[in-house]
Amino acid sequence: IAGIYLDRLEPVSASQGWGELKKNKSVWDKTMCIGSRSYHRGIGTHAPARLVYDLDGKYKTFHGLAGQDAAANGTISFEIQVDGRKRWDSGRMTRHEPAREFSVSVAGVKTLTIIVADGGDHILGDHADLANAWLEK
Numbered sequence: 001i002a003g004i005y006l007d008r009l010e011p012v013s014a015s016q017g018w019g020e021l022k023k024n025k026s027v028w029d030k031t032m033c034i035g036s037r038s039y040h041r042g043i044g045t046h047a048p049a050r051l052v053y054d055l056d057g058k059y060k061t062f063h064g065l066a067g068q069d070a071a072a073n074g075t076i077s078f079e080i081q082v083d084g085r086k087r088w089d090s091g092r093m094t095r096h097e098p099a100r101e102f103s104v105s106v107a108g109v110k111t112l113t114i115i116v117a118d119g120g121d122h123i124l125g126d127h128a129d130l131a132n133a134w135l136e137k
Contacts, residue, residue, distance in 0.1 A: 005041055006064070006133035009053055016049035016116075017123045026069045032129040034067030035098035039131035044069065047076050047126035049116040055109050055135070062106045064133030065099035066090050074126035075119025078102075082109045092119045099131060106135065 007023040019027045022044035026032045032039040042064070045051065066078040078090040080102060087104045106112060116128040 001134055001136070003059060003134050003136040006043055006053070006130065006135065007041060011051045012054045013052045014050070016046045017126065018046040021045050021051070026071060026129060027127050028069075028071060030071060032131055033070040034065065034129055034131060035070060035096070037099065039065070039129065042129055042131040042133050045116055045128050047074070047116045047118045047123050047128055049114070049128060051114040053112040055106055055112050057108050057110060059109075059135040059137055060105070060107050061136040062104045062112060062133070063102070063136060065101055065131040066093075067097065067099040067129055067131070068093045068095045069127035069129050070095045072125035072127040074124060075121055076126045076128050077117045077119060078128065078130075079115040079117070080104050081113040081115065082106055083111055084113070094119070
């Protein structure tokens with residue numbers, strides 16, 4: 001790829017509702033699985049989560065797949081913000097759905113923020129995966 005995978009960067013701040021942020025694994029430290037597909041690259045977290053990355057204007061586009069990990073029966077939603085402005089929203093997701101693809105312009109952007117919310121119910125089982133997430137130069 002002409003860029004860098006998100007798992008190669010450290011967030012400047014990270015908070016989540018349960019467990020620890022995982023690189024290339026689900027929050028349960030297992031292979032990420034969204035719908036019926038497994039993924040070996042990405043970030044595993046748990047709602048409510050807020051991950052902030054300092055991009056310093058170095059990248060053009062943020063690409064990836066977002067979804068509820070199939071191993072846990074939760075409901076979640078993702079939001080991607082650039083410099084504090086919402087640029088993508090996944091809508092409510094469950095473990096039975098395939099990943100939702102995103103491609104968000106980050107040209108000239110200082111800060112990328114990824115927010116994972118519970119699906120409007122509670123946080124039990126709200127395991128969130130960002131698979132194959134990468135920043136294009």
